[in-house]
Amino acid sequence: MSVPRKKTLAFGLVTLALALPACGADIAAGEKKANEVCAACHGPDGNKPIAPEYPKLGGQHRDYLAKTLKDYKSGARTNPIMAGQAQALTNKEIEDLAAYYASRPSTLVTKR
Numbered sequence: 001m002s003v004p005r006k007k008t009l010a011f012g013l014v015t016l017a018l019a020l021p022a023c024g025a026d027i028a029a030g031e032k033k034a035n036e037v038c039a040a041c042h043g044p045d046g047n048k049p050i051a052p053e054y055p056k057l058g059g060q061h062r063d064y065l066a067k068t069l070k071d072y073k074s075g076a077r078t079n080p081i082m083a084g085q086a087q088a089l090t091n092k093e094i095e096d097l098a099a100y101y102a103s104r105p106s107t108l109v110t111k112r
């Protein structure tokens with residue numbers, strides 16, 4: 001049975017609508033929040049953490065950053081420090097922060 005054209009179009013539009021919020025992320029707002037809060041541990045641009053157990057964030061994938069922050073917030077990923085940080089963030093702030101850190105130069109390396 002073939003899928004009617006109208007359904008295919010509707011599916012495409014729904015997919016587009018779901019993808020749009022990420023495009024609305026505000027990098028400048030993310031930068032402001034990052035400098036106020038996150039830089040204390042993750043360093044400027046997320047690239048100079050204060051200790052090795054604090055991960056680098058600069059240049060990480062936007063969708064990874066947003067997902068992991070939402071996971072800390074929901075408890076799907078557990079870490080006492082980041083749970084507290086993520087719970088203080090709205091979903092909009094998470095998208096802004098993810099867009100900001102993804103836009104920074106990457107110093108991430110593959111170790112194996």
Ligand code: HEC
Binds near residue numbers: 039040069079
């Ligand atoms: C008090 C120190 C501290 C502050 C402030 C802090 N973090 Fe973290 N962050 C950590 C630690 C420690 C980890 C590692 C936790 C773990 O192992 O899951 C981490 C992990 C993360 C990760 C996961 C990185 C990865 O590679 O999986 C993200 C994303 C993140 N932080 C974003 C943020 C953002 C955005 C802010 C500001 C709203 C912030 N952090 C503020 C200490 C901090």
